[in-house]
Each structure stands twice: as structure tokens, then as C-alpha cells.
Amino acid sequence: MKINHHYSELQDSYLFANIAQKVKVYQEAHPDQHMYRMGIGDVSLPLAPSVIAALHQGVDDQAHQETFHGYLPEVGYQPLREAIQNEYAAQGIDLDVNDIFVSSGASDELGDILHLFDRDAVVMIMEPAYPAYVDANVMDGRKIIHYDGGVLPKPDPDLHPDLIYICSPNNPTGSVMTREVLKEWVDFANATDAVIIFDAAYKAFIEEDLPKSIFEIEGAKTCAIEICSFSKTAGFTGTRLGYTIVPHELVREDMVLHDMWVRNRTTRTNGVSYIIQRGAMAIFTEQGKKEWQANIAVYKQNAKYLMAALDEVGITYVGGKNAPYIWLDCPNGMTGWEFFDYLLNEVQIIGTPGEGFGACGEHNFRLSCFGDPEDTKEAGRRLVALLKK
Template sequence: MKLNAHIASLPAGYLFAEIGKRVKAYQTAHPDADLIRLGIGDVTRPIAPSVARVFADTALKMGTPEGFHGYAPDYGYNFLIDAIIRADYAPRGVSLKPEEVFISDGAKPDVGNLQELFGADARIAVTDPVYPVYVDSNAMAGRLGSFDGGRWSGLCYLPCTAENGFIPPLPPEHVDVIYLCYPNNPTGTVLTKDQLKVFVDWALKEDALIVYDAAYKAFITEKDIPQSIYEVPGAEKCCIECCSFSKTAGFTGVRCGYMIIPTSVTGTVGNERVSLNRLWQRRMSTKSNGVSYPVQCAAAQVFAPDGHREVMESISYYLNNASVIRTGLEKAGCRCFGGVNSPYVWMQTPDGMKSWDFFDLLLDKAHVVGTPGEGFGPSGEGYFRLTAFNTLEKTKEAVERVTGVL
């Protein structure tokens, strides 16, 4: 029985699984430690009241002949697709056709599964540090070569550090796919429309695809920061965009996301141009059975006036936490990035400390769980991610504890 060597030989565990293990071991050894988690990107505030009501109402009606719904359309219900186009894209001057929007159970599955459309020898570029799913999902498909000294031999890394202001350089050679995530996970930094245009222009010239992860777009507060890559002219020919209700509306435990694949995005199979939209349709109709009806109704309510207002209250709450973290750490002399258009604050570790050492230090001395930058890639070494998803009280206390041990 021959197995996939690429999955079997993946290095270490998935970052958050490794953190979970270390935290569990610490808790077992110190059962009285009152840990505060500013690590994993899970939200803590309940979903919006009106959204929960719609979710519950439609769930209850699934038990009645009138309200029952069987298999959802493979690519999502039109009522949700239309709401996304109308509320999320039209106001920014982005025009989409319904068949260009695919509803899913989240951006992580989407972004993990999307690489199935790429050729086995497609060359991949990622910003570094990076959300691990882009890398691991391609590694599992055997596209990245071997892992040695913390780097994949076949992966093109685009370093983002304080030195270049977290603006990734263009790939130094041809790649087939570039993953960009803005507002960025893990650094919390953003790119302006002009900075994104450099990538779109390059992708058009090089016949490359940009996978644009906009999962955190609801946190954008600054005016000239685009919420969608399609605000950049030409992006409709070379970009796929992933979005999620997880961070926008606290849906981490509800599960709903969506992916935009314009019909004008094409790639090559031999000498032919092939539509990625068509390939994804085929992939989804073969391997998915759509998303729960009550979940899609709840997601649509996020765009209703009351739902939107409630949802934005939570976003503001988290953004205030981010500000508390950044301000507090900066006062203590730390160098911090992000936290303005993002729930993530990316701090430099004190005295160039290794990020896993800083993780262990904070866990042990401050009882605060963060995420070591090295877990996001080689250029994450020397940095540490703190997230704004805890309560204001716990966030304030965590900042005090962290600054206390610096």
C-alpha cells in the first residue's frame, strides 16, 4: 500500500498543533498557571445577535417540510452570492458575475485545496513570514522539494522584515503562483494599491497567478488600503481572492468562507489556455457537497444593516485591543508593526532573542501564549505575533505581564 511520501515526510507539526502541545505540557506541569492566550487567531466574542437568530431560525425550520433544505448548490446559494457581490464588491467599484463567487466552509480549506488546480511542477512564491497553510498544502503535493535548514529547496521566499518595511520584493525569477495575504497574517502589515499594482503588473507580464487572501479585510481602517485585490486594474485577469466570515463575523466555529475566481483568469495546460474558474467548478462538484443551508443564511445576515452594525462593533472591539497591545509594548521600548488595519501585532523580540525561546519565556514567566515568528518562516525569526482576539481585560493584563518580564 503505497502512501504519499510528501505528507509522510513533512517536518514537525503544523505550527498551532506544536504550540498546543507545548501549552498542554506546561499546563500539566503547572495546573495553577492562569494562562492568557494571545496566540492562535481564534475569536472570543459571540456571533452577532441577529446573525445567531437567523442561524437558529433556519436550523429549526430544517425540521419542517416547508423549511427543509437538502443538498445546497455546489457553489453556494444565490442569495448569499448576490449579497457578497452587492455589499462587499460593488461599493468598491468591483463588478463580479455570480458564477465567479464560490461559497465554502472556510478560507483555510479553500486555500489548502486550491493548489490542486496547479501543475505538479508549478513554481510557488510566498511572502516570508507566511501563514503556514500556503506552504504546507503545496509541500504535501510535492511541489516544494526538500526541507532543509528551515527552508524548502523549491519554494521562492519573498522576505518581509523591518528592513524593507514589510514590502515584499518581486520574485527574482519566474514563478507560477504568488500567495499574498493582506492585511497580512502574521505581520499585521498592509500594502497600498500602488504597492499591490506592482505585483499585479508583474503577474500579468510573467503569466503568474496571485492567490490573494483577504480574510482580514474587515479590519482595514486606513482609507487608501484596498479591501480587495480587484480594486487594482488588471487583477481580474490574474488573481484569485479568498475571504472568510471567520474574522469578519466571528464564524470560526460556524464555518463559512468564499473564493472569487474571475472567469478571465486562465493558465496553461500544454499549449492551451484553461479557465481556473472551470477547473475549480469541477473540483468542487466532485469533492464537495456545498455548505449547510442555515450557515449560508447566517452568513447573508452579516450583510444586513443590523447584522453589519453588530459585526462592526466586534471588529472595533478587537481593533482597540490591538491598539492596547501595540501602544503598551511600544511604551516598554518594543518595536512593533501591524495592529492598525489588523488584529495582529508583530513585535521584534527583545535583544534579538530566538522566537521559540521568547515563546517559552512568555509562557513560563508571564503565562502568556503568543506565536513565535519562526513558525511562520525563516524571516519570522526574531519576531513574535500577538493577537487581539481576547477580551479587553485579559489583553490589558497580558500586556502588563509581557512588559513586566521584558
């Protein structure tokens, strides 16, 4: 019997396991201490009331013959696809509704989409990056270019990847690509026959005049796939829903990737629950938008608390304004892990060492803005008191 030996090439998933173990040991020794959790990128506020009402309606629909739904189209519930299409149209982006595929979440799609590409394809991952980009490709045995181009990396004409991952706003740095930089990547991909996998999971946090979709860029439909999530937009981390856009204009080696993806989805999935998709419909209503935008405003205020603290002590950082993450330079030449231990032991703040997002993050640290507002405010106060000593 032969198995996939590429799994043996994976680096140990030590990051969050080590964090959990360090926190566990500390809490056992200090059971009365309150922990200020700024590490995990998970939302803390409940789903919007409109979404909850729509989920209940979805359940009620299943109780009556005239509104019951069995299997839905594997590519997604048509009213939801149309709602997504209309949202893009409001931003000036013309999408074919058939190019929109409802998924069980961006994390799932980021791995599943790789079925469209040969295992000999060369992948460029701009680091620091979401670790799953690397692991999903290692499992398939692909060659990976680990590319550190800075906070806003630009194409290197000497590199020739087949697949290019772009996350904007970026996890972990919180930086957002400008239209000019994104256009350089689109032109590069079209000129080299590469395909961009554009992760837009955090687009709802953008407040400045910056691109929320790669399809704002001319030429993107012939080189890009966009993967989006309702997790950070509307709190669906535990509910699991997202969508993927594969334009029918995207063709490589005489193969239409849209048609390939239709076949993939209709073969490999039975679609997403009607109840969950029914709940997501509320995200696009006027009241629903007000409610989830109010939640995002809370997370953005959390970012302001932390940015004000870092400004006061003179620590350099990026992110926070257009994203729910702050990527900071560790003080006094510390590594990310050294700074983690320092914060944990001195002020009980839990963040994420930059090493977990690639070797280039060794002297960086990520703070998440998804925590409790009062805890975040207190964490900012503690940071100032500690780093001013």
C-alpha cells in the same frame, strides 16, 4: 501499492504542539496561575445576535415542507452569492455573481484551489506566512520559493513563479499592501502568466485607505483568485463558511480557470449546509453589520492595549492597526522560542514564536488580539512591568 511520499517531506508540525506542551508543563507546576492567551488566532466573542437568529430560522425552515432545502447548488446559495456581490459593488468593485463560490472556509479553499494547477508549478510563498501555504504544496510535491522580501515585499524580476501567495492583511505580521505595491504584483503576474492566490481573511480589520480586495487593482481579474473568510469578520471559526472569487477573465494555457473550478466543485463537493449559509445572510444586513463590527472594535481595542505597552517599552513592531496581529522584534536578541519561554515563565503570557511562520521569523514574535479584553489589558500591563525591569 503506491502512496504519496511527499508527506514524508513535511516538517514536523511542532509549533502549536510545542506551545501546548510547554503550557501544559507550566500549568501542572503552577496550577493557580492564570494564563494570558495571546497566541491563537481564534475569535473569543460569540456570533452576532442577528446571525444566531438567522441560523435558528434556517433550522426552522428545514422543519416545514414549503421551506425545506435539500441539496443546494455546489457553488453556493444564490441569495448569499448576490449579497456578497452587492457588498463588493458598494466598494466600487464589479463582480459577476457567477464568479463567486461559497465554501466551507478559507483554510479549506486554500488547499482545494491547488487542484487547478499542475504539480510541476513553482510556488512563491512570501514569508513570514501562514504555515498551511507551505504544507499544502509540499503534500503535492511542488517546488517552493521561500521569499523574504520584508514586511511589504515587492516582485523580484529574476524569479519566475507560477503561483504567488499574497496575504493582506498579512498573517502573522499584520501588514497591509498598498495599492501601489499590489499593482506591481498584479502587473508582474500578468507579464509572467503567473496566478496570484490572494488571501483576504482579515480585510474587515482595515481602517485606513488601503485595498481590501485585489480586485480594487486594475488588471487583477486576469491574474488573481481571491479567497475570503467569515471566520474573522463575523466569528465563524466554529461555524465554517467563506467564499472564493475566480473571475471568468482568468485564462491560462487556453483553459478558463472559472470553468475548471465549477467542474471541480460540482464533482468534489455537495455544497455547504443551507442552515449555515442562511445564517451568513445576516452578516450583510444593516443590523448584522453593526453587530459584527462591534465585535471587531473590541479586538481592535485589544490591539491598542498591546501597542501602547510595546510603545512604552520601546519595542519595534508592525501590525495591530489594520489587522488583529502584532509582529514584534524580540528584545535583547532573543529568538522567538526564547522570548516565548521568558513570557510564559515570568508573566504567564502565551504568544507565538516567529519561527513557526518561516525561518525569517526567528527573532520575531506574534501576539494575537482576539483574547479577552480584560486579560489583554492585564497582559499589556505585565509586559511593561517585565520589560522595564
